[in-house]
Amino acid sequence: MMNTTREPTLEPERVILTGVSKAFGRTQALRDVTLTGRAGSIHAITGENGAGKSTLMKLLAGVHAPDAGELRLDGEHVCFSAPAEAKRAGISTVFQELTVLPNLTVAENLSLGREPARSGCLSRRSMERAAIDVLERTGMTLQPQRLCADLSIAEQQMLEIAKGLMGDARVFIFDEPTAPLNRAEIDKLGAVLAELKRTGKLVFYISHRLEEIFRFCDTVSVLKDGQHVTTQPAAALSEGRLVQLMVGREIAALFPTRGAPADTAPLLDVAALSPRGSRAQVSLSLRQGEIVGLAGLEGHGQREILRAIAGVEPPLKSDMRVADAGRVLRRFDPSLGAEVAVAHGVALMPEDRKSEGLYLDLPVQDNLWLGTMRGAALWHRADRDPSLVRQWAEKLRLRGRPADPVRSLSGGNQQKVMLGRWLLSGVRILLVEQPTRGVDVGAKAEIYKLLQQFVDQGGAVLVVSGDLPELMGLCNRILVVRNGALVADVPAETATEERLLGLALRDPAELGQHELAGGCDETGS
CATH class of the missing domain: 3.40.50.300 (P-loop containing nucleotide triphosphate hydrolases)
Known part of the structure; x- marks a missing residue:
């Protein structure tokens, strides 16, 4: 399927990353990446898990500092030491991991860190008015006084997007924003993206979903193994060609x-x-x-x-x-x-692998070993066979060491650990x-x-x-x-x-x- 989105006119270069590299210990997450994002553009950042997409955007968001290279924002050299600095510079990020605080209301979450005050006192009226305004922009009908503990995963994700709109940012980073959303909510997000583009914002859109990349984005950058492969207009690509660039094989071979x-x-x-x-x-x-x-x-x-x-x-x-x-x-x-x-x-692999499917703070090997305990008595000693774990890690093609906590793995590797546990169990x-x-x-x-x-x-x-x-x-x-x-x-x-x-x-x-x-x-x- 070819993209029908028109290629954008050449707007000003809002973000320029030149020769950016980042390593975590012995793992080289990014290597000499150069990339430009223009104002008034929805710019997809895509690639396989472990390609470096999120790491690249976290450099821009101030979560990590680059080991080498240069970042420029509207022509000025920037180097953020914390996310708060990036936010003050006009960079708003909606991370894949939800950061909604369940014990606060919708309005309180939206205003967190920029609470309106009058005469030194918190103005709840102003906070709720601001919440209503941004919720309307995202098409949400949530009540500002509603406690966030009562929100569904999809509602929390839309709230994260609304949080990103609260500040008048120049650059927006969306990291897999539609994972928990249904079709109607994805449509609402599309309207938000179109408005951001119309008003001259730059949106970096990290996604694996080909349909969304071609539906929303006008520019596509592909990363592989921490390196920049290509940046092309979305209109010049097909789904098959994009898959080839990402993984090196045709889409039918999936x-x-x-x-x-x-x-x-x-x-x-x-x-x-x-x-x-x-x-x-x-x-x-x-x-x-x-x-x-x-x-x-x-x-x-x-x-x-x-x-x-x-x-x-x-x-x-x-x-x-x-x-x-x-x-x-x-x-x-x-x-x-x-x-x-x-x-x-008969076993269930739940949709929400993080809260229902995995023990995130336990290592990969413990999550896999649990599969061998199906039907064992409570007093049965857990068998721990390192060779079995190595065998299954190879079969599952897991990236990461058996002793690594599951939390540290990418989404795809977490999913494979959950599947591997049930395959080991004999169901x-x-x-x-x-x-x-x-x-x-x-x-x-x-x-x-x-x-x-x-x-x-x-x-x-x-x-x-x-x-x-x-x-x-x-x-x-x-x-x-x-x-x-x-x-x-x-x-x-x-x-x-x-x-x-x-x-x-x-x-x-x-x-x-x-x-x-x-x-x-x-x-x-």
Whole structure:
């Protein structure tokens, strides 16, 4: 897909980075990077995890100081020793890590560090007026008095963006801003970006999402292994060419060859499943060797179905069976909790890997070793086999040492650690939420390969993703969810984005039989 965004006219050079290098111990994060960003531009910074994107922007944001090279802002040499200095110079950053303080209100978070005062006293009225103004600019309807502990992850992310708009900055840095956002919220962000561009701001947009890069950005810079590869107008690139620049292979090569499901009894059989908060009853089955996707509009129940099967959000009712080693289907009750599901070989990889999936302060090796403890008694001594960890670190292609805390890894490597733990555990059914959210294209290909290897070796996968091309490339078939019910079962090789969206938007009774044909025999279940 070629970008249709018009190349910007040559506005003034707002930021110039010349010969910038940065090392952390023996790791050379950046090497002699030279890059220019112009006023009135949305400038994408992209590349694989570990390419140096975030490090480069953190130099500009004052988080790190460069070991070599020069930074110029509107022609003046700058060297920031702290983020506060960069902020005062007109650089606003929305980091990937959320910094919202949960014990403060929306207005207090937005005004933090620049609280309005009158006669030496805090002016809450002025604070709330300023909050209302910036929230309107981002299209948010939050109440300024609302406590931030009550906000969803997506609302916190939009609040981070609003914080960036509070100061009248010249340069904005957005680091993976859409990872937790739905389509409507991404549209709101697009409107904010367009306004920043119209008013002459420079926006550096760090992202792995090709669709967003081509939708929002007019200029693209690619980094690889800490070095600058190229800077080109987005209009001169295609998705395939950009992937080649980032990882050295075609976009079609991201997905492994799909295997054929076993022509046997189901590995998992779900009947009359009623997730909490839904009036629909869901029935589906997974066969050995297949990857099945759950697609639909945001908020229509895909996540709830997955979590009900996993026992993380126990269903109101269900009739669920899983095949044992002898392929005999045995009933289990997910309403008894996730421990029961895991004991039966059914495991969830949650979307929020940091709060639900990983122990961030423990090392990689401990997070992996936990997988070997499935089914062990409480008094069982934990087996710690360094050779096993090394073997799996190589298989997962992890970047980082086994003794490193998981917190220090990139998003893609954290995702691979979480997946590796379940692969080590011996479960046969994986339930996966957003398998590659916040993950670069190179790590995506590795995760897809690991999932395909898992099903090739006798497992089955049920996956929820808001990325329809991902579902079409990864899955054998795709179940479409509408208002909590399954309305279609579509073979992936015949699926298109238009068809899947049409099924998700329209009531099955309104669809002609030709639209449901081609394997869609589980409609309305």
